[in-house]
Amino acid sequence: MNIVKLNSHLEINGSTDELIIKEEGIKNVIKVENQxxxxLLLLIEYDGKxxxxxxxxxxxxxxxxLSGEKALTKxxxxxxxxxxxNKIENVALETIPKKGYRLVVVDDPINSRESGRVRYVIAVGLIFIGVVGFFFFKKESERPKLHYFNIDEIGNDSIIYLGNEKLQIIKNDSLIEVSNVTKSKSQD
Structure with a gap:
């Protein structure tokens, strides 16, 4: 059988039962048992399925x-x-419980780590946007409400007082002159 190249770091030679690991220009050949x-070849044939x-x-x-199940597990x-x-991080053998196995091959583990970082940055960004949005809308709901009234309904003998978020229209004849109140307190 010819050599099967799994990715840029790993090749399999089925005719010699060898795994060839390439790392930074160095080839490491590992001899494996025929089974x-x-x-491995059957897993490769199924191409990740x-x-x-x-x-x-x-x-x-x-x-x-009887012998196949034990030998497979072993x-x-x-x-x-x-x-x-052999620190082959770009190939994984995934167990599908009670069904079987599949071979997962990543071409470049550095790129897979970088894509993980990109996903992390995106997630953090989305969380940040969510938090900012929450505080913006919360602050928006805490703003005092605007009160509208028709000024034409209020006569010249009234004043408008807005205190404690409550609108009051006070007639002039019910007002006490402030200067008299101050004098009467000081005379006591």
Whole structure:
């Protein structure tokens, strides 16, 4: 089988059962067991889609469910260990509970981290806009209400007093002269 290039960092050579990791111009070749390679090749063939456990057992262990289930679990563990040990962050083996597995490949882990940062910045920005909007509308609702009245209905013998957010129309004849009130208090 020819070499399968998963991304710019990882290639798989199915004919020699080797993983080829390229990092900063350096090639690291890892030899894997034949069953591990068959599992990887089947996952690659499904191109990121779910590969059911039954498919692995049928294709790799000729339908022998008894030995196939144990071997599959054991080899999936080996693949994850290889990925972790060799710090291959741009390939992940995802478990779909009670169904199977799928291979997730990211071409460039730096770009995936940057897109995560972009999503973070966007989320923070949206939260900021939400908070500012909340305070703007809250402050808007706390503003005093405007009171409208028809000034033509008030005669020349009245004054308008707005105190404690309550509009009062006071007739001139009910007013006490302030200067008299002040004098009477000072005489006491």
């Amino acid at each position: 591990v390679m068959k599992i 779910l590969v059911e456990k039954g498919t692995f057992i049928r294709e790799i262990w000729d339908g022998n469910k 080899n999936i563990f080996k693949i994850r260990n290889i990925l972790k040990t």
